[in-house]
Amino acid sequence: MTLPLPALIAIGVAGLGLLLLLIIRFRMQAFYALILVSIVVGLAAGLPLKTIPASGDDPERLGIIEAIIAGVGGTLGSVAVLVALGSMLGKIIELSGGAEALAGRFTSWLGPKRVGIALVIAAGILAIPVFFDAGFIILVPIIFAFSKVAGLNPIKFGLPVAGIMLAVHVAVPPHPGIVGGATILGADIGWVTVFALAVSVPLAVLSYLVAKVINRREYAMIEATRELFAEFGSEEASANVGLRDGEKAPGAFTVLALILLPLLLIMLGTAVAPVFEAGSFWNGFLSMIGQPIFALMVAIAAAMFFLGVRRGWSAAKLGEVMESALPGAAVIILVTGAGGAFGRILTETGIGGAVAEVLVSSGLPLLLAAFLISLVMRAAQGSATVAISTTAGLMVPAVAALGLDPLHTALVAVAIGYGGLGLSHVNDSGFWVVTRYLGLSVKDGLRTWTPLTTVLGVAGFLLTWVLYAAIPMG
Known part of the structure; x- marks a missing residue:
């Protein structure tokens, strides 16, 4: 028996409220909280306790646990592989000294007066394969070194x-939040990559300019960072930071090529393969090498050789480096899968369809709703991955009801990603990483980092909206 629309909406809102309460107030682990709330919402909305087989004109109705399993399995089919491979590539680049090489090269190209611009460019490229927290921490010694010199x-x-x-x-694959959100929505990862990269270029410029305005004011450095900064030796910090046993950093061009290689392959599969006739050799070949999983496998193989074997890493060390990437990725993979389970429950109960109906009747544009929901979820519980995955689950029925083509579905995923960018504050681990390494108090972090992320999130969404409106619906 299907509940009335207001009752379904009320259950959905209560479910989200319970999820936030468990994560924020009771500090419950996100994976467990998502599965628990999925069960509660399923029970409240009247899902059967056990799958009811199809009979006559009545379709099969999944039971609560079966729906959760289907949601997790459907999401993780590709997400788990992508996140694991992306983590491995990022870890090889991280531990090889590639970040230092990239930053140093861009600085030498642009000159000492444009160090800030050079670091932003290098950081934007490095951020594609390396997770945010790890990537920023890698660049901190370089930031300190240039800051002391200047x-x-x-x-x-x-x-x-x-x-x-x-x-x-938050927006460029193979990062887990956007990969999980795109998978839940059924969006093409290749198009998500193309659109997110296109938007990232103006966002890099905006990050530099907005930060420049924010930095017109002087901010006192907290004591712990002041001591760390005072003891930092610029010569030692700027030379092959993080390398051990006499290793030398790889060439910047090598690192740049390894980062761009999977992106190039994905774009070939997304943009070039359709030019050839379906079923032809070139269509099949380019489509295969353009699959994100295949592209990352190729990039990892190249990184293993150029950053590992060629520079003297033993097979054992290479294996250890790649193995070290998996524990952190495992937690993210599970949270993403739980987000898929929550989305499946919302679909099976009809709550997602009720949300879609309300959106259509309210006149609120789909893209704006997707961004705002993700932004609110991000502000409420801190995790961009949870915000993106949960919002994607909510938006699945609306996307299906509107019959969006692959390009516009990908843009919905990107908009959700930028919702997960804004309003970073004290419940976000990234907030503490940035403020502590840059010496900001909590108050100053809320004056600087929170506005910057919010401006970038809103700008990313607006640029995505421009693309959504400009591209004809297929």
Whole structure:
């Protein structure tokens, strides 16, 4: 028996409220909280306790647990592989000294007067394969080194660097939040990559300019960071930071090529393969190499050789580096799968359809609703991955009801990603990473980092909306 629309909406809102309460107030682990709330919502909305087989004109009705299993399995089919492979590629680049090489090269190209711009460009590229927290921490010694040479507070260089790195992290595959959200929505990862990269370029410029305005004011450095910064030796910090046992950093061009290689392959599959006739060799070949999983496999193989074997890493060390990427990725993979389970429950109960009906009747544009829901979820519980996955689950019925083509479905996913960028504050681990390394108090972090992420999130959404409106619906 289907509940009335107001009752379904009320159950959905109560479910979201319970999820936020468990995560924020009771500090419950996000994976467990999502599965628990999925069960509660399923029970409240009247899903059967056990799957009811189809009979006559009545379709099969999944039971609560079966729906959760289907949601997790459907989401993780590709997400788990993508996130694991992306983590491995990022870890190889991270531990090889590639970040230092990239930052140093861009600085030498643009000159000492444009160090800030060079670091933003290098950070934006590095952020594609490397997770935000790890990538920013890798660049901190470089930020400190240039800041000491220039006689500036590290926030001058560090704030715009952190801004563009987080903007890339929430919207560009293979990062887990956007991969999970796109998979839940059924969006093409290739188009998501193309659109998110296109939007990231102006966001890099905006991060630099907005941070420059914010930095007109001087901010006192907290004592712990002041001591760390005072003891930091610029010569040692700027030379092969993080390398061990006499290793030398790889060439910047090598690192750049390894980061761009999977993106190039994905774009070939997305934009070039359709030019050839379906069923032809070139259509099939380009489609295969353009699959994100295949593209990342190729990039990892190249990284293993050029950053590992060629530079003297033993097979054992290479294996250890790649293995070290998996524990952190595992938690993210599970949370993403739980987000898929929650989305499946919302679909099976009819709550997602009720949300879609309300959106259509209210006149609120789908893209705006997707962005706002993600933004509110991000502000409420802190995790961009949880915000993106949960919002994607909510928007599935609306996207299906409108019959969006692959390009516009991908843009919905990107808009949800940028919702997960804004309003970073004290419940976000990234907030603490940035503020502590840059020496900001909580009050100053809310004056600087929170506005910067919000401006970038809104700008990313508006640029996505322009693309959504400009591209004809297929």
